[in-house]
Amino acid sequence: MASLKELKGRINSVKSTQKITKAKQMVAAAKLRKAQSAAEAARPYAERLGKVMASIAGKVSGDGAPKLLAGTGSDQRHLLVLVNTDKGLCGGLNANLVKAAKLKAKELLAEGKQVQFYLVGRKGRAPIKRDYANSIAEWYDTSEVRTPGFPEAEAIAAQLLDMFENGQFDVAHLVFPVFQSALAQEPTIHQLIPVPAPETTSESGAVVEYEPDEEEILKELLPRYVRTQLFGALLEREASEQGASMTAMDNATRNAGDLINKLTIQYNRSRQAAITTELIEIIAGAEAL
Secondary structure (H helix, E strand, O other): OOOHHHHHHHHHHHHHHHHHHHHHHHHHHHHHHHHHHHHHHHHHHHHHHHHHHHHHHOOOOHHHOOHHHHOOOOOOEEEEEEEOOOOOOOOOHHHHHHHHHHHHHHHHHHOOOEEEEEEEOOOOHHHHHHHHHHHEEEEEOOOOOOOOOHHHHHHHHHHHHHHHHOOOOOEEEEEEEEEOOOOOEEEEEEEEEOOOOOOOOOOOOOOOOOOOOHHHHHHHHHHHHHHHHHHHHHHHHHHHHHHHHHHHHHHHHHHHHHHHHHHHHHHHHHHHHHHHHHHHHHHHHHHHO
16 A cells, blocks of 8 residues: 555646646647638638649540649559658547558558558657558658648658659558547548549530640649648648647546546545554553553
């Protein structure tokens, strides 16, 4: 049984931890609103860009289609672009993302495909390295930036496009969290390169002439689409990280409070037992006299 001094030390230690988790929760809550607004504001642009690309891509086919749309003609080599956070203390967010990426890798390997990883963020490196140490092609560190934004998305996109042009992979899949609420962040996987041809909408009957031609427009539009998808993934990651962190720290604060109550009850009982023992000893000594 722990002594009174040890119990008092444990209570003070848990109280200090509770203060830290409470402060972290408040910081995450303050950052969440801004990160959520940025993620939600980027979604309509990405959707509209997809519709514009669908309208133009539907008029291009055959040898005239850019490589980013037509692909390499093979789907043997796959690259999983995994977007993780740089910081911990955000619940199971990173574990769920890594799990989704590993399941996708196993699925592709079972089909006889080759799989490599491109890692964004620090928290996904160690778990991926444990199982796929020889399959990590590149990684991009965002820990030096306070809030990753479009410049980071451009840098990642440029590196991925260079790898694609150099023939290092045939298909790239983007693995990232989609922010739904502070309690739910859904791991999502979709094809990034070659750009999947969006479903064309119903024709309005109007004849549209493009200047320059559709192929030239797509050569500019497709890389922009890749950058936009990566930028959206980074924004979703930031919102998901703050939401998951706020929820995790709230749970940690509650658990610390419960533990403090239990330790306090144990401390009071031990203290009362010690007082009772001392009283019995005093009474016994007085009777002996």
